[in-house]
Amino acid sequence: MAVMNEKEHARLIVSVSPHIRSDVSVSRIMWTVSIALFPALLMGVYFFGPRALFIVATCIVSSVFFEYLTAKVMGRPVTINDGSAFLTGLLLGMNLPSSLWSFSPFLIHVPIIGSFVAVAITKMLFGGLGYNIFNPALIGRAFLLISWPRAMTIFYKPTAAFLGFDAQTTATPLGILKEDGMNKLIEVFGTKSNLYLMKLIGQNAGSIGETSALALLIGGLYLLAKRYITWHIPVTFIATVAVVTWIFGGTDPATGKMVLFAGDPLLNVLSGGLMLGAFFMATDYVTGPTLRNAQILFGIGCGLITSLIRIKGGFPEGVMFAILLMNCFAPLLDRYVKRKPFGFRKEAAR
Amino acid sequence: MPTFVGGIHPPEKKELSEKKQITPLKPPARVIIQLRQHLGAPAKAAVSIGDEVKIGTVVGTPEGFVSAPVHASVSGKVIALAEFPTAMGRMVESVVIENDGKEEWVPLKESPDYMDLPPEELKEKIKAAGIVGMGGATFPTAVKLSPPKEKPIDIVILNGAECEPYLTADHRLMVEKPAEVVEGLRILMKVLGVKKGVIGIEDNKPDAIEAIRKASARYPEIEVCVPHVKYPQGAEKMLIKAATGREVPPRALPMDVGVVVQNIGTTYAIYEAVRYGKPLVERVVTVTGEGIKEPGNLLARIGTPLSYLIDACGGFSNGTAKVVAGGPMMGFAVGTLDVPVTKGTSGVLVLPDEGLFHAGDYKPCIRCSRCVDVCPMGLTPGVMSVLIEKGHYEEAKALGLFDCFECGSCAFVCPSKRPVVQLVRLAKSMVKP
Structure with missing residues (x-):
């Protein structure tokens, strides 16, 4: 049987559906x-x-x-x-x-x-x-x-001296907190509100990209708005650190003993690599869990380990180790937090 | 607004054809009537070369319970019995009829008082008309209307979601033939002995909603459900969830939750079959896409080659690269325009080279969870695709491979442009359900 309708047949592309794709790459x-x-x-x-x-x-x-x-x-x-x-x-x-x-x-x-x-x-x-x-x-x-x-x-001290290469060294706020306690930290920054302000804008010692909580928050919210990340990991991570450091992070200045419910959650949330870690590193697709419920557990785990290191560990900061340790658990979390398929009921389980 | 969890919002592109009236297409000089236009056993050729046929002459008789007859869609002479490609590329036995242009019909038995007929007789008419699911699944309708006794049906849902981008065939039917569609639903309800009918129409078709509301206003047993526009709202299980709140369990059928779903085009065909005795010899086909000069909704005879439809719509614009039978999400790209319109052809989509997605070059899964968020069946398509890539088909099956109905939402959102649907089809062919 000859071709029914002899036309200038374009060379047609044949491929499997869907034939349209989103522009996210x-x-x-x-x-x-x-x-x-x-x-x-x-x-x-x-x-x-x-x-x-x-x-x-x-x-x-x-x-x-x-x-x-x-x-x-x-x-x-x-x-x-x-x-x-x-x-x-x-x-x-x-x-x-x-x-x-x-x-x-x-x-x-x-x-x-x-x-x-x-x-x-x-x-x-x-x-x-x-x-x-x-x-x-x-x-x-x-x-x-x-x-x-x-x-x-x-x-180095954040001097904002744009051309200067000579610099004075200092400890990070979390370092001061760990070694010399809260009173010393307030002494360094003048007042507590000034401490928070400096943490927000980034005028405090630390790694290059971790000091300005506000700038990181802006970037994180941008990613959330674009739906490139979801709330599951950053919110649970940050909230866990806030709660745990509030409960267990306070010490008696005289004895150095732990005082319950006397920690400073705001300082802990704004400090160290938490904002950078929670919004940009723990949310790494490849090394975190895929299922949303597993991501909630992942975020809580990151928060617990971070707080544990900050309060009890040898390092002043624990975000890096927390994320790396939780990276190990990501596949396990995905495996144990099973998805409920559409229409799935227990009695009908395969 | 009622809807389901997951899904995507692809560009709708309905504006190309949604205002175009359904236009009867002049039948072509030859039609190719495929004997396998439905799920189940193919029909058996009932004519020989040289036979004279009229419109409505049975050219293929059903074989077995799950099958359907096929009818001549033009009058004229059978000139060949040969294999022709389907949209999926499979070669199937077909009857080729040369059109004598006389447009002679076989005698049709009209039933003006159709609502007084007993259900069995109504079902017999639907069966004899060769009606199958015209949304694309092509399951023989008479079989769908014969649920086993232990599965009582209490709701009939008409699927007016038409969630595939571009397609407007059902939309236009609802706007132009609302009374007929509603009557078709009443026939279905009578056949199944059901007291409740629901017509589900996505909220992006306000004119269709209005027309159907008006046409169904005098029937309190019929309600219109307006789910939020989202792909794949028109998938049976998703629409049932939106319209009734019932969830069809994995691997189960709508009848397991007391529901039968019918497509709008099918329902219209049912009305015509019952009221006028008309067999299924034509259907509305949306010919659309940026690659066609004059998009439109055509009432085309079954067996019309796609090339003829494309010519009727002004032909290709420059640089056409892909022709799809069906919609862009689940349709089949055809390799030749000799493919004829079948009972399941809801649209012909012509995509130009410009802006076309080229399959082939894809990246590893970066586990971004986008597919997890959009999968309407609650599966993990990304993980499944990686397992299939490595040949772990059984593990993919354990993750719900056979619950996947290949809507393509996962592949649509995948930033790595992975061919998830292709991999799923591969795995389905490698393991037993």
Whole structure:
């Protein structure tokens, strides 16, 4: 049988439905998250000077480079354009102290090694995008913290002296809280309200991108509004830290003993890497659970471990370890928090 | 507004054709009547080459319980019995009829007092007319209207959701033939002995809602349910949930919760079959998309080749890349325009090269949960797709593989552009349900 209607048949594409797709792509997600981090980066660079920018730039460039290199060596397609390596570098840089930009002692190799550990080992060796178990930027930071414990905990005063390279070192607010207590912290910042204000805008010592809670909140809300993240992890994470540090975080200034319900939840929420971690790192799709109920448990777990380290641990801050530990549990949480399929009833269970 | 959990909001694109009146399409010179236009056993050819047929002559008789007869849609001569491709690319036995242009019908038995006929006789008429589910599933309607005794039916739902983007065939039927559609529903209720009928229409079709409300106003047993516009609101289980609050359990059928759902086009065909004795020889087909010059809603004879429909709508605009039988979410891309209109062809969608999604290049799953949020069946499509990719079909089955009805919402939202539906179909073919 001949063709029924001899027409200039276009060469028709045949493929499986659906034939239309949404315009959200992996690279758009990565670049959007990077943009959402911009306010916090801006505040970091403003308070810690150009050296902060150099650190972040070093991490980004070396992360992208290491992704390219490992892809080539492993014979895999090069996917540096998807923005994932850029974002890892950006997050790693924002999680480092600006003091690493130092030639004497020479520390410039530290962020580069961190990028290598983050991208080449944590991500690419585990199979690349989508297959890594741990948050790459946080493994990079954890590696550096363990390898260069001293250099990684030297923090400069946020002087906002834009061109100055000479800087005074100081402890982070959580460090002061842990070593010398609340009274000392208030003494340093003048008043308690000034302490909160400085925490909000970012004029306090810490890693480059973690000091301004307000800038991070703006970025986080932007991602929530765009529905690139949901409330499940950040809200439960932050709320758990607030509740637990309020209950168990208070101490008697005289004896140093724990006093129940005397902690400062607001200070704990605004401090350290919590805002950065809760909105930008714990929400990493790849290393967190997929099911929403599992994400709630994940967020609570992150909050509990963070609080435990802050109150009882040797480190003043615990967000990084909390997220990394909970990364291990993500697949288990997904497995145990089963979804209820549509119409599913217990008695009809297969 | 009643609805279900999950779902997506793809661009609706109904504006291309929703205001276009249903226009009868002049029958083509030849029609290709496929003998397998329904689920179940294909019909058996009842004519030979050279036979003269009229419109409505049975050219294929049903084989077995789940089957349906097929009828000639033009008058003329059978010139070939040959295999022709379906929209899915499968070759099926078909009867080719050369149109003599006389438009002669077989004698039709009208029943002006159809509501006085006994249910069995009504069902017999529906069966003889070869009516099948015209939304695309093509399940023989008479079979659907014969539920086993232990599954009593108490509600009939008409599916006027038409949630597929672009398609407007049911929409136009509801606007132009509301009384006939409502009568069709009353016939269905009588056949099933049911006291309640619901017509579900998504809230993006206010003119259809108004027309149907007006037409059904004098029947208190019929109510109009207006769910929020969301894909796949027109999926049986989702519509039942919105209209009645009942949830069809996994692997069960609507009749297990006392419901029968019928498509609008099918209901209209049922009315015509019962009132006028008319077999199913034509249907409304939306020809639309950015790649067609004059989109419209055509009343086309079964067996009309897609190429003929496309010509009737002014032909392709420049750079046509894809022709889909059905809607963009669940339709089938055809490889040839020789594919004929069948009882299940609700639309022909022509997509231009510009802005077309090209399948093939996809990334690994980044576990972003978007598919989890949109899956109307409450499944985890992303995890399933990864398991299938690695050949773990049984594990995918344990995650509810066979609960998936391939609506494509997961693939639509996937940022990695993964071919989730394709993988699901692969796995379904590899393991037993």
